[in-house]
Amino acid sequence: MEFTSITADQLRDRPDPRPVDESETVLDGAIWNVRRETFRMAGQEKPLVREFITHPGxxxxxxxxxxxxxxxxxxxxxxxxxxxxxxxxxxxxxxxxxxxxxxxxxxxxxxxxxxxxxxxxxxxxxxxxxxxxxxxxxxxxxxxxxxxxxxxxxxxxxxxxxxxxxxxxxxxxxxxxxxxxxxxxxxxxxxxxxxxxxxxxxxxxxxxxxxxxxxxxx
The missing domain is CATH 3.90.79.10 (Nucleoside Triphosphate Pyrophosphohydrolase)
Known part of the structure; x- marks a missing residue:
């Protein structure tokens, strides 16, 4: 891995959503739900599966x-x-x-x-x-x-x-x-x-x- 200097202006998070192939709710909870999604990273043929808590903020x-x-x-x-x-x-x-x-x-x-x-x-x-x-x-x-x-x-x-x-x-x-x-x-x-x-x-x-x-x- 090569390291570069990060400028002050670069110190910000940015939206970068990836295409989602499949999405389903696997747990319908009392306060929040758990969702399973299949998505792909750029340049990668094999899809990734992640489960995460949905949340209203x-x-x-x-x-x-x-x-x-x-x-x-x-x-x-x-x-x-x-x-x-x-x-x-x-x-x-x-x-x-x-x-x-x-x-x-x-x-x-x-x-x-x-x-x-x-x-x-x-x-x-x-x-x-x-x-x-x-x-x-x-x-x-x-x-x-x-x-x-x-x-x-x-x-x-x-x-x-x-x-x-x-x-x-x-x-x-x-x-x-x-x-x-x-x-x-x-x-x-x-x-x-x-x-x-x-x-x-x-x-x-x-x-x-x-x-x-x-x-x-x-």
């Missing part, structure tokens, strides 16, 4: 208080059998709902909070080798509590949510020490720390273009 929220402490929620995650520190998040599973509206809804439902200022912090594909999930992390500031009578009744895993604010530097240390492993939380914490160090110049508008948002969103 998701939003996550880094919420900072007036001291720039980060809101973290602690909840049980059954696939790994752990209670994990995370940031508020949710699926883009409401038909036609803009990503920002979904983030505002999730912040209220999971943390009983609303925010005055919203920005796009960072985007990521959660596990592109096995899932179509695209996730946008918003930065929310200017927090205030939802009135008691208007709060969402949490159920299931969300009924056991515990929330609190942590010093951002302490959260960074927890990520680097392997004590916080949720991908959205880890990336959101590190991105917020870096953005703050750069005077928030890296923030994008809350409605910034999101080419990676999956077709199944909504």
């Amino acid at each position: 998701a939003v996550s929220i880094v919420a900072l208080d007036e001291q720039d402490r980060i809101l973290l929620i602690n909840q049980y995650r059954h696939p790994v059998g752990m209670r994990m520190w995370e940031i508020p998040a949710g699926l883009l599973d409401v038909d036609g709902e803009p990503a920002l509206d979904a983030a505002q809804r999730e912040l209220g439902e999971e943390a009983d909070l609303v925010a005055e200022q919203w920005d796009t912090l960072v985007d990521f594909d959660n596990s592109p080798g096995s899932s179509a999930e695209a996730n946008r992390i918003f930065l929310a500031r200017g927090l205030s509590e939802v009135p008691t009578g208007d709060r969402f009744a949490r159920e299931g895993e969300e009924a056991e949510i515990v929330a609190g604010f942590a010093d951002l530097d302490d959260a960074v240390d927890a990520v680097l020490a392997g004590r916080i492993a949720s991908p959205a939380a880890a990336l959101g914490i590190m991105a917020a720390h870096t953005a703050k160090a750069r005077g928030w110049r890296t923030l994008r508008p809350a409605d910034a273009a999101w080419p990676a948002r999956p077709e199944l969103a909504g």
Whole structure:
């Protein structure tokens, strides 16, 4: 393999779909499905078969208080059998709902909070080798509590949510020490720390273009 220098302008992901010969749903799940597709790489005669999770996409929220402490929620995650520190998040599973509206809804439902200022912090594909999930992390500031009578009744895993604010530097240390492993939380914490160090110049508008948002969103 030959290595070349990569320019700053080249540091961007780009669409490059390959022709699909066959596509079928092999598992119709409660929250998402598993699809099997047969496709071909350029110049290769033998087709490839891959199975992956279809996904409507998701939003996550880094919420900072007036001291720039980060809101973290602690909840049980059954696939790994752990209670994990995370940031508020949710699926883009409401038909036609803009990503920002979904983030505002999730912040209220999971943390009983609303925010005055919203920005796009960072985007990521959660596990592109096995899932179509695209996730946008918003930065929310200017927090205030939802009135008691208007709060969402949490159920299931969300009924056991515990929330609190942590010093951002302490959260960074927890990520680097392997004590916080949720991908959205880890990336959101590190991105917020870096953005703050750069005077928030890296923030994008809350409605910034999101080419990676999956077709199944909504």
